[in-house]
Amino acid sequence: MNVTVSEKAFYAMERRVDRWLEQEGPVRTFGAEWYPEPLVRFSDVPEVQPYVDKVLALVGCDRPIRVRRRRGSAAAHYDDGVIAIPSRHNGGAYFLREDTALHEIAHHLTRGDGHGARFARAYVDLLAATGHPVLARMTEIACFEAGLPVAKNR
Numbered sequence: 001m002n003v004t005v006s007e008k009a010f011y012a013m014e015r016r017v018d019r020w021l022e023q024e025g026p027v028r029t030f031g032a033e034w035y036p037e038p039l040v041r042f043s044d045v046p047e048v049q050p051y052v053d054k055v056l057a058l059v060g061c062d063r064p065i066r067v068r069r070r071r072g073s074a075a076a077h078y079d080d081g082v083i084a085i086p087s088r089h090n091g092g093a094y095f096l097r098e099d100t101a102l103h104e105i106a107h108h109l110t111r112g113d114g115h116g117a118r119f120a121r122a123y124v125d126l127l128a129a130t131g132h133p134v135l136a137r138m139t140e141i142a143c144f145e146a147g148l149p150v151a152k153n154r
């Protein structure tokens, strides 16, 4: 699969999950009613580092990640052990969220996979491991519906 296409498809899937999270009350989809768990919002970039450290410890990853402010307001970004997030005053409010941090940690855990099947599995597992089992299940089904492969095991 073309990496760019799968990346676009993954972002579109995430926006669909976002819309569910913005809804009041239960989310009716996949033939059921769902109550997805809320996500942590960070006040600014320095709050993300201790969160990321905790998640890495939780999953037993001993390769550290450094979190830094990203110049420009494009988006959060992961590269070679560094997560760059635009600060709040620079348009970063949307990215100062737990799911964004987990998305970038999933890149750290599955280097070289892009937004592929191992990455999707890691992201879903991180959601579940951080107290969002319902959101994890919804995300996994949304991946399948969008044609995004999710590996069975990491």
Ligand SMILES: [Zn+2]
Pocket: 103, 107, 115
């Ligand atoms: Zn990504």
